[in-house]
Amino acid sequence: MHEFQRITRLPPYVFAVVDELKLAARRKGEDIIDFGMGNPDLATPPHIIEKLVEAASNPRNHRYSASRGITKLRAAIASWYGRRYGVEVDPEREAIVTIGVKEGISHLALAITNPGDLVMVPSPTYPIHTYAMVLANGNVIHVPLSKGDDFFENMVNVIRPIWPRPKILTLSFPHNPTTVCVDIEFFKKVVAFAKEYDLIVIHDFAYADLGFDGYMPPSFLQAPGAKDVGVEFFSLSKSYSMAGWRIGFCVGNPQLVDALRKIKSYLDYGAFQPIQIASIIALNGPQECVEEIRQTYERRRDVLCDGLNRIGWPIEKPKGTMFVWSEIPEPYREMGSIEFSKFLIRETQVAVSPGIGFGGLGDGHVRFALVENEHRTRQALRSLRAVFHEKTQKRAAS
Numbered sequence: 262m263h264e265f266q267r268i269t270r271l272p273p274y275v276f277a278v279v280d281e282l283k284l285a286a287r288r289k290g291e292d293i294i295d296f297g298m299g300n301p302d303l304a305t306p307p308h309i310i311e312k313l314v315e316a317a318s319n320p321r322n323h324r325y326s327a328s329r330g331i332t333k334l335r336a337a338i339a340s341w342y343g344r345r346y347g348v349e350v351d352p353e354r355e356a357i358v359t360i361g362v363k364e365g366i367s368h369l370a371l372a373i374t375n376p377g378d379l380v381m382v383p384s385p386t387y388p389i390h391t392y393a394m395v396l397a398n399g400n401v402i403h404v405p406l407s408k409g410d411d412f413f414e415n416m417v418n419v420i421r422p423i424w425p426r427p428k429i430l431t432l433s434f435p436h437n438p439t440t441v442c443v444d445i446e447f448f449k450k451v452v453a454f455a456k457e458y459d460l461i462v463i464h465d466f467a468y469a470d471l472g473f474d475g476y477m478p479p480s481f482l483q484a485p486g487a488k489d490v491g492v493e494f495f496s497l498s499k500s501y502s503m504a505g506w507r508i509g510f511c512v513g514n515p516q517l518v519d520a521l522r523k524i525k526s527y528l529d530y531g532a533f534q535p536i537q538i539a540s541i542i543a544l545n546g547p548q549e550c551v552e553e554i555r556q557t558y559e560r561r562r563d564v565l566c567d568g569l570n571r572i573g574w575p576i577e578k579p580k581g582t583m584f585v586w587s588e589i590p591e592p593y594r595e596m597g598s599i600e601f602s603k604f605l606i607r608e609t610q611v612a613v614s615p616g617i618g619f620g621g622l623g624d625g626h627v628r629f630a631l632v633e634n635e636h637r638t639r640q641a642l643r644s645l646r647a648v649f650h651e652k653t654q655k656r657a658a659s
Contacts (some may be wrong), residue, residue: 270395275618278599282606294641296629297612299437299583300604303502303557306550312542316535329522330358330510334537337544338510346480354515355488357522358540360532360619361507362465363495364387365521366431368528369492369511370397372520373461379427381416381460385616385623387437390465394429402427406439408577408586413450426458427465430491430639433465435478435581438619438628442476442580448484455490461517468582470500470551473559476580482513492517499583500551501543508532558583561631561638568642572649585629586616590649598624609644 276297283293316322329335334448335352342348350356359365366389374380374397382391384403391401406412420427432451434443455462464481472478481493492513498504509520531537565585566578576587588594593601598615605611606629614630616623633641 267396267398271392275599275615279582279602279606279612279615282603283379286606286610289440292315293606293610293612294633294637294644295612296548296631296633296641297614297641298632299358299630300500300632301502301504301583302632302634303554305502305506306543308546309503309539309543311502313535313539316538319535321532322538322559324534326534326537328468328525328529328531330356331534331537334358334541335510336542338512340460341544342480342482342512346483348480348482350512351515353641355518356359356510356512357518358537359494359509359511359521359525359534362467362494362509363393364507364529365509365511366390366463366465367393367396368524369463369517369521370394370399372442372524373517374399374429377427379423379425379430380431381419381427382431383412383433383436384621385438385619385626386431387433387465388619390431390433391620394431399429403620403622403630406436406441408439412441412443413454416454420458422623427460429454429461429463431463431465432481433467435468435471435579437467438584438614438616438623438626439584439585439586440579440582442472443560444479445479445483448479448481448485448487452484452486452490456486460490461514464491464493466493467496469495470555471558471583472555472581474580478581487514488515492516497540497543500554502554503540503543506536506539508536519656521644558631561633561635564635564638565631565642566645567628567647568639572642572646574645574649583631585631586626587629588626589616594625595644598627605645610643611644 286293338356339350339352341518342350376398379397380394380399381402384405387438394401403414469478481487494511496509527610566576569576574590589601598617602613604617614628616626
């Protein structure tokens with residue numbers, strides 16, 4: 262058989278190792294409490310579902326749609342940005358609907374990345390931020406991102422000695438998996454940085470509504486001049502619990518939006534039109550559901566983090582996202598994230614994501630997704646406490 266170069270550039274799927282263990286345990290009848298995949302378990306709000314059902318009942322909505330999104334949805338996107346962030350968006354030139362953010366970033370990467378272009382990406386990070394660029398034949402430069410670091414200073418230190426200069430900078434705050442959050446001053450510096458080094462900025466704003474303890478994540482587009490250098494992607498997956506619906510959008514620089522529009526016109530016919538119609542209701546309709554979803558994740562965060570701290574697994578509560586990013590506890594640190602994740606499944610029936618799946622700099626950590634309810638989370642904590650207590654007792658005895 263032929264060699265497929267794009268495929269050979271992709272590493273083995275790290276999470277598959279843990280997924281296989283979970284599947285084997287479930288086949289044996291074990292109850293696995295699964296914090297692994299960031300797959301929202303909350304139901305989509307009823308008024309959005311009702312609109313989907315109504316729209317899907319109309320045969321006119323069963324035809325091909327527009328690849329850049331229907332006009333009324335793009336108008337709703339522009340209105341939403343104006344209300345939420347005070348950002349003016351032209352729905353014709355500066356907004357485009359995507360079939361989820363993974364599709365949007367991947368297609369934009371194909372549109373704007375030439376073979377060999379250098380792309381700056383945080384490490385660790387959500388895999389598509391790296392591999393969308395790899396699949397587009399770009400070369401990724403990793404910028405270390407960890408709590409306590411000055412990430413902006415890391416970007417400056419990474420770019421200064423590089424020639425030719427990178428073309429693209431991909432960011433996502435609040436950040437998955439590290440949960441690092443930034444303020445608007447950070448984005449102002451990013452805009453100046455992008456202009457100095459002639460960088461295109463792509464910001465993934467998936468967790469726009471999941472800020473805790475009074476923290477409100479800023480939009481990249483709120484920074485003056487942001488639309489001169491980049492775009493922002495938003496997904497309805499978390500804010501409106503519409504993950505399986507696969508709907509999102511990209512807004513910002515008209516040249517980049519047009520590049521995405523052009524490549525999408527060759528590759529897809531847009532999302533199913535009833536989903537787009539229901540998304541208009543999500544953006545324009547009552548927003549109390551978004552706050553209820555946010556509060557649910559905050560309560561789950563508190564139960565998990567308070568419980569981990571009580572059993573001797575120190576963790577700082579994140580200010581944003583639907584994740585908890587934790588350093589592997591000291592007695593187990595030498596195992597590395599894959600072996601430690603396998604250990605947790607075998608010994609506690611608790612599943613987490615190994616940090617190395619988000620990049621080599623994540624190997625000393627694991628990620629909890631807040632997708633189990635509070636009762637199940639407490640059940641997981643009891644299992645973890647029993648194993649941690651046993652390990653501590655053995656160490657004391659030795």
